Amino acid sequence: MPLTLVVLAVWALAFLTFNTVVSVRVWRIKTLPRWRRALPGLLLCIALVASLSRVTGTTVIAETLAFPLYLATAGISLFELRRHRTRTSGLDNSEALT
Secondary structure (H helix, E strand, O other): OOHHHHHHHHHHHHHHHHHHHHHHHHHOOOOOOHHHHHHHHHHHHHHHHHHHHHHHOOHHHHHHHHHHHHHHHHHHHHHHHHHHHHHHHHHHHHHHHO
């Protein structure tokens, strides 16, 4: 097996692991509405189903949907985590002033 395939497989596994971790972190934020907590996980599941559609021989779905959905999962998760951090750090700083 060529080295480039190994590197690509390791990168894909790392990216999938990253998406899973940030989706779980967003799910654990209790101050968000349910639909916003579930959105990254739902997008990740749809992307996984699109990737698994290659098994049936329909590669068009996987080629057009899977990677953009993985990127959307990472983007939305990081946005929600940053927003949560700024809100909680802002609350901590305002409480320190009073």
